[in-house]
Amino acid sequence: xxxxxxxxxIEQVELGGGGPLVGVQGLGCMGMSEYYGKTDEAxxxxxxxxxxxxxxxxxxTADVYGRGANEEFLAPFVAAHRDEITLATKFxxxxxxxxxxxxxxxxxxxxxxxxxxSLRRLGVDVIDLYYMxxxxxxxxxxxxxxxxxxxxxxxxxxxxxxxxxxGAELREAYAVHPIAALQSEWSLFSRDVERSxxxxxxxxxxxxxxxxxxxxxxxxxxxxxxxxxLSEGDFRRHQPRFSxxxxxxxxxxxxxxxxxxxxxxxxxxxxxxxxxxxxxxVHGLTVIPxxxxxxxxxxxxxxxxxxxxxxxxxxxxxEPIAAGVAGDRYPDMTFTSVVREG
Numbered sequence: 120x121x122x123x124x125x126x127x128x129i130e131q132v133e134l135g136g137g138g139p140l141v142g143v144q145g146l147g148c149m150g151m152s153e154y155y156g157k158t159d160e161a162x163x164x165x166x167x168x169x170x171x172x173x174x175x176x177x178x179x180t181a182d183v184y185g186r187g188a189n190e191e192f193l194a195p196f197v198a199a200h201r202d203e204i205t206l207a208t209k210f211x212x213x214x215x216x217x218x219x220x221x222x223x224x225x226x227x228x229x230x231x232x233x234x235x236x237s238l239r240r241l242g243v244d245v246i247d248l249y250y251m252x253x254x255x256x257x258x259x260x261x262x263x264x265x266x267x268x269x270x271x272x273x274x275x276x277x278x279x280x281x282x283x284x285x286g287a288e289l290r291e292a293y294a295v296h297p298i299a300a301l302q303s304e305w306s307l308f309s310r311d312v313e314r315s316x317x318x319x320x321x322x323x324x325x326x327x328x329x330x331x332x333x334x335x336x337x338x339x340x341x342x343x344x345x346x347x348x349l350s351e352g353d354f355r356r357h358q359p360r361f362s363x364x365x366x367x368x369x370x371x372x373x374x375x376x377x378x379x380x381x382x383x384x385x386x387x388x389x390x391x392x393x394x395x396x397x398x399x400x401v402h403g404l405t406v407i408p409x410x411x412x413x414x415x416x417x418x419x420x421x422x423x424x425x426x427x428x429x430x431x432x433x434x435x436x437x438e439p440i441a442a443g444v445a446g447d448r449y450p451d452m453t454f455t456s457v458v459r460e461g
Contacts, residue, residue: 129175129422129425132405134248135297139247142174143425144175144409145175146170147409147410149180149181151163151189152185152189162415167193173419177328178207179330180206182210183214183221191240193206194241207246208246208250209250211223211224211253211255223454225255227263234270244274248299248300249267251280252282265295278300280298282303286315288456293325302327302328303327303329304329305317305330305395306331306332306334306395307441308360308441309334324404327406328408329409333391336355339387347362357450365446372443376391376440379433379436389421393427
């Protein structure tokens with residue numbers, strides 16, 4: 120195994136209280152299997168290697184990505200680097216042969232079955248970080264988190280995580296078993312987690328793992344209208360923010376990001392990631408964003424953003440963006456924490 124130079128790697132932070140040290144930026148692997156149009160397996164594998172070379176050690180997947188295909192895709196990489204990485208996967212979103220169906224399952228029997236399937240597909244004996252991907256309010260958190268805690272006791276899971284929960288739900292879950300990480304969407308376009316979840320995570324010492332910190336690519340300027348520019352298999356075509364009048368209105372919000380990027384000699388993507396990273400100091404908690412990409416060059420660009428510090432004036436310039444965003448994050452927001460904020 121080739122030894123990597125520490126000077127070339129991003130900084131490390133603790134994943135939750137007493138957790139392992141991981142790179143301050145992780146990698147979301149969802150798009151390597153589906154959702155963003157045609158995939159290139161060879162390029163995706165190069166991307167995994169480039170991420171590890173840069174010091175990224177938290178690799179994030181889920182059983183729903185490709186209906187298990189993403190976990191299977193990661194298995195050889197995990198086997199080759201098991202002692203170097205922190206492996207995160209998730210349960211809770213159920214799919215079937217209907218391509219439009221998404222069910223939320225949090226009950227004990229389902230969790231028991233899901234973890235065994237993930238362990239088999241990933242080719243591991245233990246999952247480092249196991250998330251409940253979405254919350255089913257009909258199932259008590261005591262049942263779901265209690266079952267997850269049993270998996271820790273049995274040595275099948277090392278640490279627990281939650282995704283898209285409110286601050287109150289995080290506190291309730293933490294009372295059952297310590298939670299290492301909370302994963303929810305957080306970016307210059309999406310700041311609803313700041314209502315309660317961020318404060319609760321800071322209070323409990325839970326690491327925050329923002330997904331889609333680049334607004335699914337929109338914040339980078341990579342596309343301006345999903346329906347007009349993205350392929351038929353790209354799920355962003357169906358997200359309200361990225362097409363029609365909403366897309367036009369939201370594209371106008373990118374001007375301050377470009378202005379700050381120019382001042383730093385950086386890309387808009389790097390500024391968006393630097394903003395998310397600096398939430399750590401603003402809110403007093405560990406923040407480990409997991410931008411997804413399938414290209415090695417993009418990984419290097421993303422990790423370089425960890426070296427950018429935005430000034431107070433620049434942060435003030437970016438502050439109003441989220442309030443002006445047109446359209447919801449998903450066509451159906453019932454699967455998110457927003458609807459349970461009260």
